[in-house]
Amino acid sequence: MSGRQVDPLLDRCLVCLSKNLTRYESDLESLPPNLKDKLITLLCAQGLLTDSNIGWVLHPSVKKLDLRDCDVSDNGLQLISRCRQLKTINLNASKGEERTSVTSKGIAAVARSCPYLHEVTLKECRNLTDDGVLALSRNCPLLQIVNLSGCIMVSDVSLQALGQNCPLLHSVDLSTTKVTDGGVIALVTGKCSKNLKEIYIARCTHVTDEAVEAILTCCPSINILVFHGCPQTTDRSAIAIEQLMGLKKLTQVTWTV
Secondary structure (H helix, E strand, C coil): CCCCCCCCHHHHHHHHHHHCHHHHHHHHCCCCHHHHHHHHHHHHHCCCCCCCCHHHHCCCCCCEEECCCCCCCHHHHHHHCCCCCCCEEECCCCCCCCECCCCHHHHHHHHHHCCCCCEEECCCECCCEHHHHHHHHHHCCCCCEEECCCCCECCHHHHHHHHHHCCCCCEEECCCCCCCHHHHHHHHCCCCCCCCCEEECCCCCCCEHHHHHHHHHHCCCCCEEEECCCCECCHHHHHHHHHHCCCCCCCEEEECC
């Protein structure tokens, strides 16, 4: 006999089902949640979950959705909002691309219905505005990780709201946004200041040394600080880092001067 491991029959059946979803649409509703979870994972990995079929496999107890390779828009997010136990949602655009089909309308729908969200990643969601982040901050107080990198319409308003409403926040990626010192300072002096461990503000053209110094001063738990490509930072930031390195355990720092 060959030494090659044979996939369990159940797994092989689910793979077949994922490739022929439309043929079995009427049978999907009766699947138990544990099998739907496996099917969702398969569909997400293959980029096959879409607005048109996502409603067939969702169930109220879904806790995680990795949709980075899937073509899902606000319409799909309206269906996802039924998953009230959702803790993690990844809507990052595929590498090198932008996601324009997700807007604040869809994100707000999810935020209002999913109060247990811990992690929301929205990299390169170019049509997301402050309204979507405001909805997340006001309805999801358990947020710990937020990635807004490349969300070019997000401003200081979002940072102020996150600082005021999300005390458990420990990782924030604001790279390539139009945030300024005022927004960063509002964030790091807010309720999450003691928990913030990772802050990414790379390629934020309006950020200066003042924001970097505020992060180092107000966030005792910070261990990752990334601010390369910020043209308004100077040697002053480097000096501040050197002066505080003995007090803080920074495991990753990148900047350009």
